[in-house]
Amino acid sequence: MTFQILALSGGGYLGLFSAHILAQIEEQAKRPLGRCFDLICGTSIGGIIALGLANEVPAATILQAFESRGLEIFPQKPRWLGRLSDLIQFGFRPKYDGCALRRTIEDILGPATLLGEAKHRVLIPAVNMTEGKIQVFKTPHHVNFHLDHRKRMVDIAMATSAAPLYLPMAEIDDALYVDGGLYANAPDLCAIHEAEHFLNIPRGEISVLSIGTTTSSYSLPHSLGRNFGALEWITKQRIVATVMSAQQQLTDFMVKHQLGDRYLRLDKEQTEELARDLGMDKATDAARRTIKGIAQAVYQVNSTKPLLRSMLEHHAPEPNFHHGPRAAPQESANI
Template identity: 45%
Template structure:
């Protein structure tokens, strides 16, 4: 639910004593990471985002630990067979509290890009601030709408409509949007890849694998049991992105994440917001910060101050 990511960002921001967005020429995020990215681009304090996730998470998602028995899992799956598991109203209220009801991408002072899937067109769509002369489409779109579009995870939340178009979670194709950010920097911001550095913060990785002695003929219930399908999709995307980015940027790519233990996997479902899950995610973030904050690679990022971004559809103030 993004708490691990927000906790790390809050600690970094506390350390540098300035908006963390000022360290970066471009911010990217998908799903809950997209919500966080939009908040940072609006210069909402990372600690405020963290506290909102910790406080509102149990209202948005499930307060209960994931079901463990076979019967409880089947009951949970069957109860959500026809409709999305959650309503988006509480999530929307949280986003409005963070960034405001009427704020648009054109109001943001930091470049940001947020992937979603346009189901009306049947294609990926990346919402962007107007940081290139050709970007004429998104700057009038509300930040709330973009946040709800990128986080409309199938089976978890209803699809989100913007105008006459339907959107789903960008994590369907870009759960880790690092490669999209590199492409943006190279092709639209005219940066040589040799000069690009990327800090990527995960949400705690679950490297989901199957036992060779387990069931192989799985139907929808088997694939959704223990969130197998979304876990496999997310894990495969993350590992592929890390591998490719490591080749492209080498030491200029810093990934901060924590691999869940088998015991943690049982507590940290994709939508877990129980007291135990919140406590575990907070503790894991503290461990990751201790491992990275004093080291050279992260320090290099935090010394950088991005020059003011140029935008192309803003009225002179």
């Protein structure tokens, strides 16, 4: 029996890469993509997409929402003014207020939809800054998971997306949260652990489809020197790009060893030329078109691979939720 995981990395506006690929895969599957996977996980923009798929929102709808709202979420400034403004602003407040992002998420998920209303298992990493601990929001697919199902999906989506420097911290039940990408930008290992430890799935039965955001490789030339201070690391969000890249490389390396040919990673390294158009908050028309072209090419190369085709033929059993509106009657009566 195969247990299939869909893992979606974070990356801001570069999440359009994931959304484009998922829309094409869902069209290939000819049914809601959530029905092909036993567990869906995602971080930051990947978390927003994961929540949508877990609620059977069409991937094309999610894609269209972020394409049409990109400039509202990440308003652009003239290059010289933008860099100067960033350096000044980062010292006092985040770059964006997050209001347009929240409106977009509400359009996708609904303003009051609860995590317990998800149709498929999902897990979403974030960091609880009030407690100083990592937090993984989960559907109630284990008897001990009796809290998260009451939380609104939009609040969880804002928590996993609250990237330091870019967005304000999110608040849920008086606790403050920031982006889960600080420790799990590629959440594949979190999902494998979830399957093994909480769902008792043998590793030999686990398969993973992992989709990146073209952020898995980041490097710096010698010409920039070695003595970076805070301003140099903040410029062009170098520290964020470094953290994201290093995490994803580690995850990819480890999961390849753990799963072998039961692991498929769809991603694209940015070339120096592509990097001119792309960025986590570059919501320009050039970025949109470049991301679409890259995503189409990556999908075409992988669309006929046996692992992907077998994944799309898989029919995930309906999950057993222990709490919330989708719990079995006898269990929900004990809440």
